[in-house]
Amino acid sequence: MTPQSDEDEVWRQIVASFNEKAEDASADQPWPDRENVAVETVHEDGEAPEHEDEPRDEADDEPDGSAEQAADDEGHYVPPPPPPLPRGDALSRLSWVALFGGPAYLLLAALLEWPMEGWIVFTAVAAFIAGFVTLVVRMGDGPPSDSGWDDGAVI
Template identity: 40%
Template sequence: MNSRRDPADGPEDVDATFAEIVAGLERDGVGRTWPDGEEPDDEADEAEPAGPIRPEGKPAVATVDDDPDEEPDDGPDDHFVPPDPPPLPVLRAGTIAALLLILLGVVLLLFPGLFGLGSSVGTPLALVVLCSGAGWLVLRIRNGPPPDSGWDDGAVL
């Protein structure tokens, strides 16, 4: 295998190859007719530009306000109104108990004197109660699909 390039493989060879391809396509009839049987309009290049003309002879830039017949797509009162959010689920008894444990732990941490305890006993007890309430909430998290889901419930993460 020869890794050296042939001196004929220069830009001239590329141009000759391209001209050969174009000539072959023209022989086959490709490019002789325009799509939909329309002929190219030579007068289209010489036609006047669309739209109003400035005094300098340059076409003016069309803006939305130039066409008074066209109605704007968005009116001032047309905006997206999201649907009402679904109602919050009803709390079950175990969830309410866990939330009450967390509330009791916060009260015990901030005001241990309400229960007749000193801060040396109330703080560790409050932390245990807080952790118990949080742990109970974590243990109550459902791992399975909701009870009303069908066989095709999409991606489950």
């Protein structure tokens, strides 16, 4: 038998069994029956009926609603609080103010139709450029000074 004839036979079997009913899926169920979720009906008074034949969760036996809280907390990651933002030095803060303050003033003056003389426009544009250049120069492109002798993978 050739590999091609094996494939043809497999396809014939698939086509022949296309309209057949599938076997009961519960026989091949990869989990135990006690983990199946039962559909609950709600009475008119808003309470769910108690079924003794349904499996009970051990968390249901806990008093004071701690079972509900445990179910809500299960699987949720609560990250630790982030560290405070660094304050930065005065020059960095002044650079950020100049970077955003110059264009913000020009936009505000244009929207409110304030008179803009040449020296005001020049100062706002110069503040923007100076703030940008200062932040880029202070950014630094070298490795941190405390990185030790091994600077990692260098490409």
